[in-house]
Amino acid sequence: MFRLILVGIIVSLYFILSIITLPLAWLIGLVMNKRAKQYFSYFLVSKTFFLVRLAAGTKVDIRGLENIPKGQPVLFAGNHRSYFDIILNYSILPPLMGFVSKIEIKKVPLLAQWMVNMNCLFLDRSSPKEGLKMIHDGVDKLNQGISIFIFPEGTRAKSDDAIAEFKGGSLKMAEKANVPIVPVAINNTSAIFEDQFPYIKKSHVIIEYCEPVYPDRLSREEKKFMAQHIHDTIVAKVSANKAEL
Template sequence: MEAGRVTTGAVLWRAYNMLQLAVGLVWTAAWITLALLLRPLSGPQARLPLRMASRCWGPGLLLLAGARLEVEGADNVDWSRPCLLVANHQSIFDICALFRAVPVPLRFLLKEEMKRVPFVGWYARATGMLFIVRDNARAGALFRRQAAAVLEGGQSLCLFPEGTRSRSGEVGPFKGGSLQAAIDAGVAVVPVALQGAGRVLPAEGFFQARPGIIRVAFGKPIPVREDGVPVRRQVLADRARDVVLAMLKARD
């Protein structure tokens, strides 16, 4: 009997997950369609479509998954100035959480394959998201120039310097090359610790969402120059990772 109840529960959860996925896809398509229709009215910085993601699309998906968002340390950051946010990465829900937690329009660095995803790729291109071909030196140099231009233009950008989602929950090494744009633009690096998204929606498996808490913690901005000299990018990456690890440990 117990085995039967467990099996029945698993089947019901699977069915509920499929319903969540279907509703989430329709929700995403609807909001992106509206955002694209309004894009010509929002100016070169695409402020309106980006705010729609942070106030409507992202919170809706978190609610659908049963995720509750907790934000800490937002007052550590002067949001009137552009910055490069660097975060650990466990789940696609990290992007929803960051959209909601950051109080200014936010762009992301995405892998090149996302361009081909219907709706999401269209939205990303229309709002000025950046794309990169992983493990391609020439593509990395192009991204750094593009990212520096975004930052110099007064816009904030977020990236995941581990390069991919963590399957184990451990925070991998931060790649220094991705932080060169902050050095070139002269903007601070803001370390961000994300916790719980990997349990709400694991990277492994096909959409196995579970209710839970997702925490977003902002560390103090890290300057990219010391005594007038640029900090080496790998040193900067290691410092950001150390802050992220410390924030995660503080909540364990």
């Protein structure tokens, strides 16, 4: 209960302070430029999520950062178990990077504004047309030098052993923008919150950034199975890392 209260205080303070920091972000964008506003927003959110990580008592074993290509945007593709997948990755990865989120989040006041500032994309799973638009917007972000993080399963898995097949459409943005895809294997994040909802539990998490896949180096035949290859890479890593928890 103590950890839940502490995390709640941190998140509540952040949103209360948004009365000041959101207009400040807007002013920075007006006086300087849009990119400065994005960096300012990323700094505030990533540091807040780092505090949430500490308050939750989460031990994060971070592996494979050397596999992330430097000096260019990438498409991160990971398995999805918990809201903490987003919190932890934002506390680890450098700017600029946006997540793909479900469209319903766009209706949440304040949260939606911060997500827009941080280059997040919103996916309407009920509309194929909107799905294509999201991919197009993702390509634009990648071409602007902004990395994107997606969960190709489309929803949260019920266990680390139940990683659903990946939807290949979302990976197309990497192919169209000619950027590498970094598979991300995430272990045990649901133990922090979802497994004993509504309480937060001190937990050990492993996040491993695997060797990148370069779509432009694949043959036409290999591209057909790219989503399956990335899925299998993550499944293998999650299975191997599970033994260490």
